[in-house]
Amino acid sequence: MSVPLTVCISAGEPSGDVYAGMLARELLASEPGARIVGMGGREMADSGAELLIDIRDSSVLGLVEVARSLPAFLRKRRTLRDWIRDNRPHVLVTVDFPDFNLGLAAQARSLGVPVVYLIPPKAWAWRRRRGRIVAQVATRVLCLLPFAAGFYRDAGADVEFIGHPLVDTIDAYGLPDRRGAREALGLSDSGRVVGLLPGSRTRELGCLLPPMLDALDVVRESAPDAAAVVALSGSTSDASVAEVTAMATIRGARVVVGSTYEAIRASDAVIAASGTVTLECAIIGTPMVIAYRLSPLTYAVVRRLVRVEHSGLPNLLAGRRACPEYYQSDVSGRFLGSAVTELLVSDAARDSQSGAFSDMRAKLGPPGAMQRAAAIVAETARSWAHE
Template sequence: MTLVYVVAGESSGDVLGARLVARLREARPDLRFAGIGGERLAEAGIESLFPMRELALMGLLEVLPNIRALARRLDETVADIAARRPAVLVTIDSPGFALRVAARVRPLGIPVVHYVAPQVWAWRQGRVKRMAGRIDRILALLPFEAPFFERAGIPVTFVGHPVLESGADAGDAARFRRRHGIAEGERVVLVMPGSRRTEVGRLLPIFGETLRLVAGRHPGLRPVVPLAGPVEEAVRDAAAGWTPAPILVRDLADKHDAFAAAEAGLIKSGTSSLEVAMAGVPMVVGYKLNPVTGWLIRRMAKVKYASIVNLLADAPVIPELLIEDCRPPLLAEALGRLLAGEGVAEQREGFARVMSLLSPPSGGSPSEAAARAVLATVRA
C-alpha cells in the first residue's frame, strides 16, 4: 500500500490536512497515512508522531527559547520519514518547521508537496530561492501566489482557498441565541485571537480590555470566542476575568452559528479574517508582536496590508490596527463604529469581491483540487 506522510504544525493546517486526507481516500482507497497533526487529523486516522501543539510557535523571540526542543522534534520527524519511506511527503503551512523537514529528507528522493504557499511574497522574499531546491510543488491558496513562485522555478498549483468549503457562511443565528440564552437586544461580538500560544497570550488581554471599553458605550455586549485545540486552555485562562464575560464555543457548528449571530468581529489578521468575511461579519483586524519582531517585519514588509481580505481586494476593506497601533482605545473606537453601523455595507461589498477570486480554476472544491495535485506527484 502507498504511504502518504502528512506534517501539519498548527490548527488551520490540521483542518486542511484532514480534508485533504478524506479526498485522497475517496480517490485512492489503497492509500495509507502517517505523520504529525492535531485533533482533526487524528479523527482522520493519523496518530501523530508527537503533539502538534509543540510546533505552534511564531516569532523570533518565541521560537528561540524552544529551539532545542524543536530541533529534537525535527530529528524525530526526519528519522520517522526515512524509516517509513513514503511515496510523497505533504507539509502543510508552518514553513519554519516544514521546510526544514523538506530540506533534510531531500536526499532520500521523496517527492515533497508543500500545501499553503509561505508568505515570503510579503516579506523576506529572498527565501524563495532556498525553497526551490527543497520542494517539488506548492499548492497555493491565493491566485496571485502562483506567478511569484513560478518565477523562482517552483511548480505551483492554485487549488483555491479552503474557506470556501468551511461552512463559515452556513450558521444559524437564532439557534445560537437560543442555545446560549442571549436575550433580545443583546449584541454578539466575535473575538478570534489566533491558534498559536504566543498570539493568544499577546492579543487576548488587549482584546479583553477593548471589549470592556466598547461595552461601556454599547450595553448588552456578548463576546464569543471560538476555541482552537492547541490553545484552548490558554484562551480559557486569559478570558476568565473578562467583563462582559465571554461565551466560549468549541463545537464547529456552534462556531458557525456564532458567525451568523455576530454583529461585528475583533479578529487576528490572517486566515481567520477570510473565514469571518465569508460569513459576512464586519470586523476590525488587530495584531501584536514583540517589539523586536515587529520592528523587523516593518522593515522587511513588501505588502501594503496584513489581512488577506485587504490584500486580495488591494484596498483597505477592513481597518487594520497592527503592532504599536494594536491598543484597546484604538480598537474600541473602530469596533464601536461598526456597532453603530458605519462602514458595514462597504465591508460586505468588499467581502463579496474577494470571495469571487478564491475558487480553484480546475473546478470542484479546494480540497479536491489539492488531492488531484498530490496524486499527480505520487504517480510521477
C-alpha cells in the same frame, strides 16, 4: 502505482493541522489502502492518520519564540527525517510552518522523496528569497490564494492555485442564520453582539485578549447593553480555556469553544486576530476589525523585511484596506473599541466591508480545493514512482 500510497505529512501548527486533516481525509477516501503518517494534531489524528509527533499544546509564534524552541524543533525534524529515510514514503507533504518544513523538505529530496508544499511560506510578503528556496526543494507547490500562486510561479516553482478549502468548509457547515446562531450560543436575539476572536496560540491569547476585552468598555459607552462572545478553537488547551473564561467572565463576555462559526454569524461585528479567521469572517459576511501583535523583537525584524502594505488577508485580497487593521502598540482597547463601535453604528462602514467580501469570495476559487490537492499529491507520488 501497484502498492498502496504512503504519504508523510508535516503540519506543525493548529492552523496547518486543519488543512492537513482535510487533505488526509481526501487521500484516504480517494486512494484505497493509503497510509498517512506524520506530524500534526487533533484534525490529522481524527482523519485516520498515524501521528509520529503530536503538536497539541506545543505551537509557537514568531522568530524569537521559534529560536527558543530550537532544540525541540530539531528533535522533531530528526524524528520525521529518520522515518522518511527508513520507510521511503511515496511523497512528503509539508503544510506551512516554513522554519521547520523547508529543512525537512530539503532532507526528503536528498533521500529521493518528492515534496508537495501545501501553503508555502508567505514569501510574497517578506523574506522573498524563500520563493526561490521553495522552488528548489518542492516538486509541486499548492497555493490557496491567487496572488501567492503568481508569486511562486515567478520564482520558478511548479505551482497550482487550488482555491481555498474554507469555501467548501463553510458551505457544508450548515450555519444557521443570525437568530439561530444566537439561540445556539445562548445569546439574546435583541441587542448588539461583539465577537472576539483572539486566536488559538497561548501567546496570541495573552497578547490580544486583554485589549479586546478593554475594547468592550469603549463599545459600551455607546451601546451599554452590548453583549460579547469570545470564540476559541476546539484545539485550545483546557488550561487556556479556563484562563480565558476567568478573564472574560468578569468583563461580561461569554466564552464558547469549538463554535467559532456560530460566534461569527451571531455577531454584528468582530475583532479578530490576523490570520485565517479573518477569511472566515469575510466568507460568512460579518464585518471586522483586525489585530496583529508580535513580540517586540520579532516585530522589529519583521517590520524591516515585510514588503506588503496590509497584513489582513481580506485586505490583501481586496487590494485595499477594506477592514481596519491595528498593529503592536495600536492594539489597544481605545483603538479597537472605536473601530468596532463605528461598525456597529454606521451603515456605510458595514456596507463598505460587505461589498468587499462579495469580491473576495470570488477570488477564493471554486469549491473542491482539497480534492484537487489530493489528486495532485497522488499524481506526484505516481509520477516519481515511475521514474
